[in-house]
Amino acid sequence: MKSSRSPQAPASHGTQSIERALRILRELAARGEFGWRLSDLAARCEVDKGTVHRVLSCLVRERFVQQRSTDKHYFPGPMLYELGLSLPGYAAFQQACERRMAKLAAQTEAIAWLILRSGNEYVCAVRQGSLELRGLMVHAGTRRPLFTSVGGVAILQTLPSLETENILADNVQQEIAQRGSGRLGALEKMRDRSRRHGFGVNLGDVVTGVHAFAVPVCADNGRAMAAVCLTGLAEQFGEPKLAEVRAALAEVAAAVEQDARELLGGVMHMGHMGASAEP
Incomplete structure (x- = not known):
C-alpha cells in the first residue's frame, strides 16, 4: 500500500523524477545514522531497484548522498549540511531547544524531546x-x-477537524503498510485519553x-508547528x-514559542515548520 504524504497536486511527467529523489532523501534523512540498503530503500519508497539506484547514483555525484564502503549502505551526504547553512535562524533555534530540553530532562530525570510537524508526519528535532526506556526508538x-x-x-x-481526519486516514494507511494493524487499538486509546485530558497523555497505552x-x-494562528514531549517510567509519572x-x-513550550518568534520570524505566522502551507 502506498504511503501518503502531504496533500499535493498529481505529479506531472516532468516532476515525477524530482519527487522520487525528494522522497528518497526524506527516507535517508529519517535513518541518518544507520543508512539504507538499496533493496530496503526501494521497498520503502515503492520504487523499483533500478530506478532507485539511478537516482542514488546522481545524488552521490552531487554529494547529497554518501555510500558507506563497509556495508554499502546509503546515508545523507555533506551537501545537505552545506545547504542548511543558508538557514542560520534554524540552527540557532535548534541550539536554543537543545538547551531547554536538556534542562527539562535534568529537572525531571526523564527523556525530553522536541518534535516538528512535517506534513502528515513528525520529525524528532531534539x-x-x-x-x-524500553520501546522508545525515537532519536x-x-x-x-x-x-x-x-x-x-x-x-x-x-x-481543524477535517484536516485531522485526513491526516489520521493517511497515518492509519502508513501504520498498516509498515507494521500491520496490531498497534491501532493502543494508538486509539492514547488519542482518546489525550482528548479527555486536553493534551498529549500516554499512560502505558x-x-x-x-x-x-x-x-x-x-x-500565532493557534496551529501547532511542534510539540514538547516528556517520557519516563510509570512510577515517575503516575x-x-x-x-x-x-x-x-x-x-x-511557551519559551520555545518565543524562541521561534525571535529566530524564525515568519514561521510563527504560517503555523508550520515542515507542514504544507494553507492556501
Whole structure:
C-alpha cells in the first residue's frame, strides 16, 4: 500500500523524477545514522531497484548522498549540511531547544524531546536525557506518522477537524503498510485519553510501563508547528502528577514559542515548520 504524504497536486511527467529523489532523501534523512540498503530503500519508497539506484547514483555525484564502503549502505551526504547553512535562524533555534530540553530532562530525570510537524508526519528535532526506556526508538531525525507519538497527538489537537481526519486516514494507511494493524487499538486509546485530558497523555497505552506527555508549540494562528514531549517510567509519572507535568511542559513550550518568534520570524505566522502551507 502506498504511503501518503502531504496533500499535493498529481505529479506531472516532468516532476515525477524530482519527487522520487525528494522522497528518497526524506527516507535517508529519517535513518541518518544507520543508512539504507538499496533493496530496503526501494521497498520503502515503492520504487523499483533500478530506478532507485539511478537516482542514488546522481545524488552521490552531487554529494547529497554518501555510500558507506563497509556495508554499502546509503546515508545523507555533506551537501545537505552545506545547504542548511543558508538557514542560520534554524540552527540557532535548534541550539536554543537543545538547551531547554536538556534542562527539562535534568529537572525531571526523564527523556525530553522536541518534535516538528512535517506534513502528515513528525520529525524528532531534539532528544535529551540519559534515562533508558524500553520501546522508545525515537532519536534526532526520526520521522514517523503523527498519530504514533504523544507529541503528534498534541499537534493534531490544534488542527481543524477535517484536516485531522485526513491526516489520521493517511497515518492509519502508513501504520498498516509498515507494521500491520496490531498497534491501532493502543494508538486509539492514547488519542482518546489525550482528548479527555486536553493534551498529549500516554499512560502505558503503547508500551507497558512507559508514560509520555506532550503539549503543542503553536504559531500565532493557534496551529501547532511542534510539540514538547516528556517520557519516563510509570512510577515517575503516575496519573496524580498530570497537572504538574502539564504545567512544566506548558512553560517550556511557551519559551520555545518565543524562541521561534525571535529566530524564525515568519514561521510563527504560517503555523508550520515542515507542514504544507494553507492556501
